[in-house]
Amino acid sequence: MNRQPDKINYLYGRLSHEDELAGDSNSIINQRKILTKYAEENGFTLYEFIYDDGYSGADFERPAFARMIEEVEAGKVATVIVKDMSRFGRDYLKVGVLTEILFPEKDVRLIAVNDNVDTERGENDFTPMMNLFNEWFVRNTSKKIRAVWQAKGRSGERLAVIPPYGYRKDEGDPKRLVIDEESAAVVRRIFRLSVDGNGPAQIAKILNGEHVLNPSAYKYEHGIMKKARPCKDPYFWNTTTVHKILDAPEYTGKTVNFKTWTKSYKDKKVRQTPVENQLVFEDTHPAIIDPETWEIVRQMREHKRRAPRYGNPGLFSGVAYCSDCSEKLYYHTRAVWNKAKTVVRYEGSYSCSRYRKGVQYQEGGSCTCHFIREAVLEQLVLEELRDLLAFISRHEKQFVRLVMDKSKQEQARDASAKKRAAAKHRRRISEIDTLIEKLYLDNASGKVPDERYLKLSAKFEAEQAALIDTLDALETELTDQEEQANGVDSFLATVRRYTEIETLTPAIVHEFIDKIIIHEPEQARGNRRQKVEIVYHKIGAVDLQSWLNESAATSA
Numbered sequence: 001m002n003r004q005p006d007k008i009n010y011l012y013g014r015l016s017h018e019d020e021l022a023g024d025s026n027s028i029i030n031q032r033k034i035l036t037k038y039a040e041e042n043g044f045t046l047y048e049f050i051y052d053d054g055y056s057g058a059d060f061e062r063p064a065f066a067r068m069i070e071e072v073e074a075g076k077v078a079t080v081i082v083k084d085m086s087r088f089g090r091d092y093l094k095v096g097v098l099t100e101i102l103f104p105e106k107d108v109r110l111i112a113v114n115d116n117v118d119t120e121r122g123e124n125d126f127t128p129m130m131n132l133f134n135e136w137f138v139r140n141t142s143k144k145i146r147a148v149w150q151a152k153g154r155s156g157e158r159l160a161v162i163p164p165y166g167y168r169k170d171e172g173d174p175k176r177l178v179i180d181e182e183s184a185a186v187v188r189r190i191f192r193l194s195v196d197g198n199g200p201a202q203i204a205k206i207l208n209g210e211h212v213l214n215p216s217a218y219k220y221e222h223g224i225m226k227k228a229r230p231c232k233d234p235y236f237w238n239t240t241t242v243h244k245i246l247d248a249p250e251y252t253g254k255t256v257n258f259k260t261w262t263k264s265y266k267d268k269k270v271r272q273t274p275v276e277n278q279l280v281f282e283d284t285h286p287a288i289i290d291p292e293t294w295e296i297v298r299q300m301r302e303h304k305r306r307a308p309r310y311g312n313p314g315l316f317s318g319v320a321y322c323s324d325c326s327e328k329l330y331y332h333t334r335a336v337w338n339k340a341k342t343v344v345r346y347e348g349s350y351s352c353s354r355y356r357k358g359v360q361y362q363e364g365g366s367c368t369c370h371f372i373r374e375a376v377l378e379q380l381v382l383e384e385l386r387d388l389l390a391f392i393s394r395h396e397k398q399f400v401r402l403v404m405d406k407s408k409q410e411q412a413r414d415a416s417a418k419k420r421a422a423a424k425h426r427r428r429i430s431e432i433d434t435l436i437e438k439l440y441l442d443n444a445s446g447k448v449p450d451e452r453y454l455k456l457s458a459k460f461e462a463e464q465a466a467l468i469d470t471l472d473a474l475e476t477e478l479t480d481q482e483e484q485a486n487g488v489d490s491f492l493a494t495v496r497r498y499t500e501i502e503t504l505t506p507a508i509v510h511e512f513i514d515k516i517i518i519h520e521p522e523q524a525r526g527n528r529r530q531k532v533e534i535v536y537h538k539i540g541a542v543d544l545q546s547w548l549n550e551s552a553a554t555s556a
Contacts, residue, residue: 007046007075007076007077007078008046008047008048008071008076008077008078009039009044009046009047009048009077009078009079009080009081010047010048010050010068010071010077010079010080010081011032011035011036011039011047011048011049011050011081011082012035012049012050012051012064012065012068012080012081012082012087012088013028013031013032013035013049013050013051013052013082013083013087014031014051014052014053014055014057014062014065014082014087014088015027015028015031015051015052015053015054015055016054016055016056016057017054017056026083026087028051028053031051031083031087032049032051034083034113034114035049035081035082035083035113036049038081038111038113039081044079044081047079047081050064050067050068051064052064052065056090056138057086057087057088057089057090057091057134057138058089058090058091058135058138058266060089060091060094065089068080069098069102072102072103072106072108073102073106075106077106077108078108078109079108079109079110079111080103080108080109080110080111081111081112081113082110082111082112082113083112083113083114084112084113084114084115085112085115085117085127085130085131085134086134086137087112088110088112089131089134090134090135090137090138091135091138091266092128092131092132092134092135095131095134096128096131099119099127103119104119115127115130117130142264153257153258153279154257154279156255156257156279156281156284157175158175158177158255158257158284159257159258162219162224162225163177163224164177164248164250164251165183165186165187165215165218165219165245166179166180166183166184166186166187166251166288167179167180167183167184167250167285167288168180168222168224176285177284177285177286178285178286179286179288180222183215183218184288186207186212187245187251187288187289188288188289190203190207190242190245190246191246191251191289191293191294191297192293193206194246194297194300194301195293195296195297195300195506195507196505196506196507197300197313197315197505197506197507199313200239200242200243200246201239201242203237203242204237204238204239204241204242207237207242208235208236208237211235212235212237213234213235214231214234214235214236214237214241215241215245216231216234217231217234217235220234221234246297246301247301249280249294250285251287251288251289251294252287252288252289252290252291252294253282253283253284253285253286253287254280254281254282254283254284255280255281255284255285256278256279256280256281257278257279257281258273258277258278258279259272259273259278260272260273261273292494292497292511295511296507296510296511299510299511299537300318300506300507300510302318313331313506314331314348314350314374315348315374315378315504315506315509316329316331316350316374316377316378316381316509316516317331319509319510319513319514319515319516320350320377320515320516320518321515321516321517321518322352322353322354322355322367322370322517322518323370323517323518323519323520323531323533324352324367324368324370324520325352325354325367327352327353327354327367328353329350329351329352329353329370329372329518330350330351330352330353330356331348331349331350331374332348332349332350332351333346333347333348333349334346334347334349347373347374347375348373348374348375349371349372349373349374350370350371350372350374350377350518351369351370351371351372352367352368352369352370354367355367355368355369355370368520369520370518370519370520371521372518372521372530372532377516377518377532378504380532381504381509381513381516381532381534382501382503382504384534384544385501385504385508385512386500386501387544388542388544389495389498389500389501391544392492392495396492399488399492400488400492403488403491403539403542404488418474421474422471422474422475425467425470425471425474426471428463428467429464429467429468429471432460432461432463432464432467433464435460436457436460436461439453439456439457439460440453440457488538488539490537490538491536491537491538491539494511494512494537511537512536512537513534513535513536513537514535514536514537514540515535516532516533516534516535517532517533517535518530518532519531519532519533
C-alpha cells in the first residue's frame with residue numbers, strides 16, 4: 001500500500017528511437033497500461049504518469065526524468081514505478097548513484113515491475129547486474145550504429161541530416177540534394193559581396209539592413225528543420241553564419257564527411273576533425289558556386305582585409321609585402337580637407353608593419369618605412385596587368401614558352417641542391433637508426449649505462465625527427481616547383497576571362513596576384529624611384545619589359 005499519501009507516486013515511462021524500430025512492446029501506450037494497472041492493483045492512489053519520448057536511456061537530461069529527480073531531491077516523491085530498469089536508465093554508474101544513494105536518502109521507493117525490483121522488500125542482488133547488462137546494450141548498439149555510419153560515410157553517402165542552407169532534399173530521393181533557388185540566391189549574393197571586397201562583418205550588416213531571413217529562420221519557416229524553434233530575430237545575421245557559408249565546400253558540389261566526432265556515446269562533446277582526416281567526395285550534387293568564384297574567395301579569405309577607421313579597406317591589403325623583412329604592409333588613410341574644413345576624400349597608403357610597430361628584426365634596428373601611396377600602386381599594377389594581358393593576347397605561345405623556360409631555369413638553380421640535401425638527410429636518418437639499434441644492444445649487454453643510454457637515444461631521436469621534418473619540407477618544395485611548371489594553363493584560363501581591365505577590383509587583384517613586393521624608395525637628384533615586384537599566381541614574377549624587348553627585337 002502507499003504509506004505516504006501526501007507525496008506523489010510517479011509512473012515513469014521512456015521510449016527511445018531504438019524501441020520504435022523494435023516494435024510496440026515498449027511503446028508509451030503499452031508502458032502506461034502496465035504501470036497504471038500495477039498502481040491500481042497495489043493501492044497507489046495519488047500517482048502521475050510521465051514519460052520521455054525519443055530519448056536514449058544513456059541520456060539523463062530527459063525533460064520528464066529531470067523534473068521527477070528535482071521532485072525527489074525536494075522530498076516530494078514517495079515512489080517511482082517503471083516497467084523495467086532499462087526504462088529508468090542505461091548508465092550503470094548514474095543509475096547506481098540514484099538508486100543506491102539519492103533514493104534511500106530521500107526515502108523514495110523504487111519499483112521495476114517486470115524485473116521484480118522493489119526496494120521496500122529489500123535489495124535485489126541481481127539489480128546491479130541488470131543495470132550493467134542494460135548499459136552493455138547501449139554500448140553495443142552505439143558500436144553498431146557507429147560502424148554503419150562509418151560505412152555510409154566512406155561510401156560517399158552524405159551523413160548530415162539537415163541539408164546546407166541553399167539546398168533541400170530531393171522529394172523523390174531524400175539522400176540526394178537539389179538546389180533551393182530562393183536560399184541559393186542569397187548564398188550567391190554572399191559570395192558576390194565577398195568577391196567585391198566585403199568582409200563577413202560587412203556582409204552580415206548588409207543582409208541585416210535588407211531584412212533577409214537568416215538560415216535558421218528560413219529552414220524553420222520552410223519546414224526543413226521541423227524540430228527547430230523559431231528565432232528571436234529571424235532577420236539577424238551574425239558574422240559566424242557568414243563565415244560558415246563562405247567556408248563550406250558543399251557549395252561547389254562536394255560532400256564532406258566526418259567533419260566532427262565524439263569520443264563515445266557517453267561523451268556528447270563534439271570535436272572538430274582535422275581537415276586532412278575528413279573525407280571529400282566530388283560532384284555529389286549540383287554546385288551553387290563555380291570553382292573560379294570559390295578560388296577567388298579562398299584567396300581573399302587568406303589575405304584578410306581590415307577596414308581602417310575611416311575610408312574603405314585597402315585594395316592591396318594582405319598581398320603587399322616588405323622587400324626587406326618580408327612582413328605585410330599596413331594600410332592606413334588620411335583625410336583630405338577643403339577650405340570649408342570638410343573632408344573631401346580619404347587617401348590610402350601602405351608602410352611596413354614591422355616599421356610601424358618598431359619591432360627589431362636585425363642588429364641594425366627596426367625595418368624602414370617602405371611607404372607607397374595606394375593611388376600610385378594601383379596605377380602601376382593596373383598598367384602592368386594591361387600590358388601583360390595585351391602581350392598574351394598577341395603572343396600566347398611565346399608567353400607559354402617564356403614562362404616554362406623561366407620555371408625550368410628556376411628549378412635548375414636549386415633543384416639539384418635540394419636533391420643533394422634530401423639524399424644527405426636520408427643517409428643520416430638511416431645512420432641514426434643503426435646507431436640507436438647499436439646503442440640499445442650496448443645498453444642491454446651492460447656496456448652503456450641506462451642514464452647514458454637514455455640521454456644519447458633522446459639526442460639521436462630528436463636529431464632524426466628534425467631531419468625528417470626538413471626532408472618533408474624539401475620534398476614538398478620540389479613537388480611545388482614541378483607543379484608550378486604546369487601552372488601556366490591555369491593562369492591562361494584566368495586571363496581568357498578578361499578582354500580588358502578598366503579598373504582594379506579586389507576580385508581581380510586576388511585572382512591574378514599572389515603578392516606584391518614593395519622596395520624602399522631611392523632618391524636620386526630629387527627624383528623618387530621605387531621598385532615594385534608583382535608575383536602572379538601559378539607563374540611567379542614576370543619580367544615583362546624584357547619579354548616586350550625580346551618580342552620587339554624578334555619582330556624587327
